[in-house]
Amino acid sequence: MSKPDMKINIAGIELKNPVMTASGTFGSGKEYGEYIDLNKLGAIVVKGVSDTPWKGNDSPRIAETYGGMLNSIGLQNPGVETFIKEDLPFLEQYDTKVIVNIVGRTIEEYCEVAERLGDTNIDMVELNISCPNVKEGGVAFGTDPFMVEEVTKAVKKVAKQPLIVKLSPNVTDIVSIAKAAVNGGADALSLINTLLGMVIDIDRREPVLANIVGGLSGPAIKPVAVRMVYEVAKAVDVPIIGMGGIMDGEDAVEFILAGATGVAVGMANFINPTATIDVLSGIEDYMIKYGFNSIEEIRKGLVISDF
Amino acid sequence: MSKPDMKINIAGIELKNPVMTASGTFGSGKEYGEYIDLNKLGAIVVKGVSDTPWKGNDSPRIAETYGGMLNSIGLQNPGVETFIKEDLPFLEQYDTKVIVNIVGRTIEEYCEVAERLGDTNIDMVELNISCPNVKEGGVAFGTDPFMVEEVTKAVKKVAKQPLIVKLSPNVTDIVSIAKAAVNGGADALSLINTLLGMVIDIDRREPVLANIVGGLSGPAIKPVAVRMVYEVAKAVDVPIIGMGGIMDGEDAVEFILAGATGVAVGMANFINPTATIDVLSGIEDYMIKYGFNSIEEIRKGLVISDF
Amino acid sequence: MKKLYYPTIIEQKQIAQGIFSMKLQCDEIAGTALPGQFINLYCKEHELLLPRPISICETDKQKGTVMLVYAVVGRGTESFSRLQKGDMIKVLGPLGNGFKIEKGVNIHMLVGGGIGVPPLVELSKHLKGEVYAFLGFAHNPILVGKLKNYGAKILVATEDGNVGFKGNVIELLDKKDIKGDMIYSCGPKPMLKAVSEWAKGRGIRAQVSMEERMACGIGVCMGCTRKIKKKGEKDWQNRKVCTDGPVFWSEEVIWDE
Amino acid sequence: MKKLYYPTIIEQKQIAQGIFSMKLQCDEIAGTALPGQFINLYCKEHELLLPRPISICETDKQKGTVMLVYAVVGRGTESFSRLQKGDMIKVLGPLGNGFKIEKGVNIHMLVGGGIGVPPLVELSKHLKGEVYAFLGFAHNPILVGKLKNYGAKILVATEDGNVGFKGNVIELLDKKDIKGDMIYSCGPKPMLKAVSEWAKGRGIRAQVSMEERMACGIGVCMGCTRKIKKKGEKDWQNRKVCTDGPVFWSEEVIWDE
Ligand SMILES: Cc1cc2nc3c(=O)[nH]c(=O)nc-3n(C[C@H](O)[C@H](O)[C@H](O)COP(=O)(O)OP(=O)(O)OC[C@H]3O[C@@H](n4cnc5c(N)ncnc54)[C@H](O)[C@@H]3O)c2cc1C
Numbered sequence A, B: 001m002s003k004p005d006m007k008i009n010i011a012g013i014e015l016k017n018p019v020m021t022a023s024g025t026f027g028s029g030k031e032y033g034e035y036i037d038l039n040k041l042g043a044i045v046v047k048g049v050s051d052t053p054w055k056g057n058d059s060p061r062i063a064e065t066y067g068g069m070l071n072s073i074g075l076q077n078p079g080v081e082t083f084i085k086e087d088l089p090f091l092e093q094y095d096t097k098v099i100v101n102i103v104g105r106t107i108e109e110y111c112e113v114a115e116r117l118g119d120t121n122i123d124m125v126e127l128n129i130s131c132p133n134v135k136e137g138g139v140a141f142g143t144d145p146f147m148v149e150e151v152t153k154a155v156k157k158v159a160k161q162p163l164i165v166k167l168s169p170n171v172t173d174i175v176s177i178a179k180a181a182v183n184g185g186a187d188a189l190s191l192i193n194t195l196l197g198m199v200i201d202i203d204r205r206e207p208v209l210a211n212i213v214g215g216l217s218g219p220a221i222k223p224v225a226v227r228m229v230y231e232v233a234k235a236v237d238v239p240i241i242g243m244g245g246i247m248d249g250e251d252a253v254e255f256i257l258a259g260a261t262g263v264a265v266g267m268a269n270f271i272n273p274t275a276t277i278d279v280l281s282g283i284e285d286y287m288i289k290y291g292f293n294s295i296e297e298i299r300k301g302l303v304i305s306d307f
Numbered sequence C, D: 001m002k003k004l005y006y007p008t009i010i011e012q013k014q015i016a017q018g019i020f021s022m023k024l025q026c027d028e029i030a031g032t033a034l035p036g037q038f039i040n041l042y043c044k045e046h047e048l049l050l051p052r053p054i055s056i057c058e059t060d061k062q063k064g065t066v067m068l069v070y071a072v073v074g075r076g077t078e079s080f081s082r083l084q085k086g087d088m089i090k091v092l093g094p095l096g097n098g099f100k101i102e103k104g105v106n107i108h109m110l111v112g113g114g115i116g117v118p119p120l121v122e123l124s125k126h127l128k129g130e131v132y133a134f135l136g137f138a139h140n141p142i143l144v145g146k147l148k149n150y151g152a153k154i155l156v157a158t159e160d161g162n163v164g165f166k167g168n169v170i171e172l173l174d175k176k177d178i179k180g181d182m183i184y185s186c187g188p189k190p191m192l193k194a195v196s197e198w199a200k201g202r203g204i205r206a207q208v209s210m211e212e213r214m215a216c217g218i219g220v221c222m223g224c225t226r227k228i229k230k231k232g233e234k235d236w237q238n239r240k241v242c243t244d245g246p247v248f249w250s251e252e253v254i255w256d257e
């Protein structure tokens, strides 16, 4: 049997398949290059990059939860210049798309990073307005439709590459946020970022995380993520990159059926360094089993019975 | 060693211990009476009751998720009159407090149920403005601070018993919702209700639930619940009943440390019919181990280091 | 008494492609279970929290054993199939109401489809009079020998004609055209619906054992409902498969979903 | 090479109250691991997803075995302790940077506290010259015999005076006042901090093996950072325990948290 066609198209850019990495869970790809062939990925989404270096939050930054984890990294990163100098040349060796997740404390900071990246040949920019782990910026931009539209507009104006806006799930109405991003000019949406959570060590009687609260990811949040992708896909016309608890190909298919064009693998990388490749072959298996010829076919394949 | 004092006080009503049942997961107590001594519970919170009988949603109404479950019951119940005639006499036999969860499609309907219950000797009313499974009322009241305050005020006016308001976690800012409920006259708050989620059967390519989306509960959501209890406890002065994924005494202690006065056990009942009693003895063990003399002491026992 | 038990698995074997039989040592359930009741099985995997309802296929009160027959269709049943003799399993039961066994019924018609056959086995042991077992399968029949041993007259249909009549169980019913006094049926929903119509057309009373996704299994969560309209009621109600059923009178079930 | 492996457990035993040693058959890790490196152990329970980092206590390159010594402190380590000889376990490793073994160092001082002692065992086998092992425990010493066999001079302190010197390991260091050329230390953070100050006061260079909660273990998640200020740097940076460490030069660690 011939291999199914797994190509997808996001904002005019063709990806060889829908499998990407979730920002912040794959570094800049180097480390996982020891375990998998990076050429096989649809895209590598690198960790959040800011204009100047950010130190991130204090440790502990990680807590385990039932079927998931909390993180409160706080977007530690060496800044966009270091990224361009040290990580980008590595990524450019590979035949995969490079998407850079950008962060900022103010609209100006977001714009600076996007502008600076405009001089490089990365493929897309992912605007992170949904990180729950920083006090300024981050999620503050992501929970109010007006702010979402403003920051999207501003970044879209300066960005040379297509713009993905990454949405926070910690909102009452994800659809209004998604629409605001699209109104602001988003070429695609990615969701979900982490849910805000907290774990208390009952023996020490203190929060496990130094930052007290952190972002919940992993299989525990998958039903929330699938629901949000489904709701947003019905409401907007731009492509969606779905994520949240994807551990295998079947999970990924669930997101595509919910309306996602691409999928991203996050926490699963920590449990299985070849998770991305396993997800990829799992999707392929599903396509072969049910005779799907394209990702688009799966995406349109959900049947809603009229009960 | 003498048994620790587990009494708590909510709106002037003394409960012998903090362990309650989460509405909708314990029926009206009869069924679990075959497994446990209902006299041992701090309170029994019965399932949502409306003015007239509600048929609920179509089946399937249950889907399993990683470390949790979705339900889309849609508040099926035989109505307040039947509840008073058939369930209440059973509950009155027991030496435990009875809290009735009330639901409605309009403010008037909520008020009718609360008024009708005013003639009975139930102990408290829990206003459910957070059920994600009904189209009208339910969560619509629970996600907008203005509406929360309105409905709380209206019900408070007619209710003869102390009023607990049950909050939805599907909101951007739980604290503003909590404050609105308190402004409206809530004597206590309970949280969290379920997170909105969805599961797709990838082989049949359709949502598992007939209602498409449903409410997520179980250990998977515990970090979100603990975080919300923590945030709300810092912001309001009324007692909080914490719930969401409590499976054992340690989970319950986590909620009390986060700021809850009482705790409620939901999905755990389905996995272990004696879950409530196990939670109770787990809390007691913790108190003995660490020398706590009251629930209040635990509740004030969280240490936030200054990193 | 219906309770949580932790019985030992004393036998586990594959009886057909993807179908397993598991025998539990559980005197309490064996001693009290009625034909048509089910038990809730819990998975060892803590990410799979909900119990799986499985019908009691057969009990041996003397030996205190309970036999289950289940198909591997997902993670839970897959996990059960990996358990071995000597392992313990957490179960809750016996649950639900069994088949009604009425006096004055002489010709019994069991109608089972695929993995719906198991509960008919225990039932067949309790019926007095003539017992016909109409059994439909896709390809591989199961439990036929057992039903035969217990005295049922066996009529098998397979969709591909592998064994017995080629076709489905309704076609087989049509062909044989036996007029029993009571039908007891368990199988996929479309089959139950067809059996229900077939029975109605011939004026035979029928009991159907229904399935629905469950959480508690004991009647508290309202998760497992089906639309049921009891005799004399003006409108249907969502009734619980776990405690109002799983066996219902076929004419009370609203099939139009 | 650092990779995922599924080695078989060839020995599991309790060596003290709540402390277990586990031996794995894993030629690849045994063949390449350096003293001070660790491996990530995965739990069989799927609700516990994150791996647990455990130091390599000892390897046997000939036999291809890896020894771990761990304390049961939570669900993950509790789950490891239930595994038996013959069971498989998923591991990733070897991870992190080991202790630096420099030429010209003649007097080595190992300073271990409790469950920090294990990585010092393999290290001791690689050191040439005099090796002193200062070992502090609450009550029950572990691995003392092994370190002795490998030629270390043993100095034990227990907090309750159960064995050896009564007091903590710093007091023991003070008392013995040996002036080594290099300290290698592993144990709880307050101990490492005290060792660091002790070493500084005496002008002895010290390496400390740090712990932090981890997710990936391979340097991508930025979850495991500690404040480190390298020589010549103006300000500290959050550096990764998993790949920049776990062993750091004591004078580079910002202790004031
Ligand atoms: C009263 C009753 C008796 C049954 N008796 C038998 C029997 O004797 N033999 C047998 O093989 N099967 C029987 N079933 C069906 C059996 O319960 C399901 O096949 C099983 O739960 C599937 O679990 P899974 O994890 O393998 O599949 P998954 O599809 O992964 O299950 C996921 C979830 O869906 C639920 N679920 C899936 N299918 C069903 C279903 N048909 N009914 C109820 N819940 C379901 C599971 O409990 C679980 O929560 C019975 C069902 C009911 C309601």
Ligand SMILES: Cc1cc2nc3c(=O)[nH]c(=O)nc-3n(C[C@H](O)[C@H](O)[C@H](O)COP(=O)(O)OP(=O)(O)OC[C@H]3O[C@@H](n4cnc5c(N)ncnc54)[C@H](O)[C@@H]3O)c2cc1C
Pocket: A063, A064, D038, D050, D051, D052, D053, D054, D055, D056, D069, D070, D071, D072, D073, D074, D075, D076, D077, D078, D115, D118, D119, D210, D211, D212, D213, D214, D246
């Ligand atoms: C580099 C390194 C080497 C280690 N070597 C050893 C060793 O040789 N022997 C030994 O007994 N212990 C060692 N530890 C500590 C060991 O990793 C923890 O005790 C263990 O992870 C606790 O898991 P748990 O599930 O039993 O406890 P829980 O407290 O239930 O763990 C919950 C979560 O916290 C994490 N966690 C808890 N404590 C620690 C900790 N101290 N460090 C990192 N993560 C933690 C766990 O990984 C898990 O994600 C080492 C830690 C590190 C970082």
Ligand SMILES: Cc1cc2nc3c(=O)[nH]c(=O)nc-3n(C[C@H](O)[C@H](O)[C@H](O)COP(=O)(O)O)c2cc1C
Pocket: A022, A023, A024, A025, A047, A048, A071, A073, A075, A101, A128, A131, A166, A192, A193, A194, A216, A217, A218, A219, A221, A243, A244, A245, A246, A264, A265, A266, A267, A268, D215, D221, D222, D223
């Ligand atoms: C350790 C960690 C770091 C993360 N860092 C970022 C980040 O820098 N930018 C971002 O947009 N999302 C970040 N995320 C969120 C993930 O990209 C993803 O949205 C989320 O984890 C849900 O996917 P998962 O359940 O597969 O992990 C991070 C997540 C984790 C676990």
Ligand SMILES: Cc1cc2nc3c(=O)[nH]c(=O)nc-3n(C[C@H](O)[C@H](O)[C@H](O)COP(=O)(O)O)c2cc1C
Pocket: B022, B023, B024, B025, B047, B048, B071, B073, B075, B101, B128, B131, B166, B192, B193, B194, B216, B217, B218, B219, B221, B243, B244, B245, B246, B264, B265, B266, B267, B268, C215, C221, C222, C223
């Ligand atoms: C089957 C089911 C039915 C429920 N019905 C109600 C209800 O009638 N009223 C209500 O306020 N909450 C209802 N809930 C929500 C629970 O009371 C509780 O808030 C939630 O399940 C979280 O707790 P848990 O994780 O312990 O289950 C229901 C939950 C479940 C699982």
Ligand code: FES
Pocket: C213, C214, C215, C216, C217, C218, C219, C220, C221, C222, C223, C224, C225, C240, C241, C242, C243
């Ligand atoms: S499964 Fe809960 S009521 Fe039937």
Ligand code: FES
Pocket: D213, D214, D215, D216, D217, D218, D219, D220, D221, D222, D223, D224, D225, D240, D241, D242, D243
């Ligand atoms: S554990 Fe992920 S960077 Fe160290």
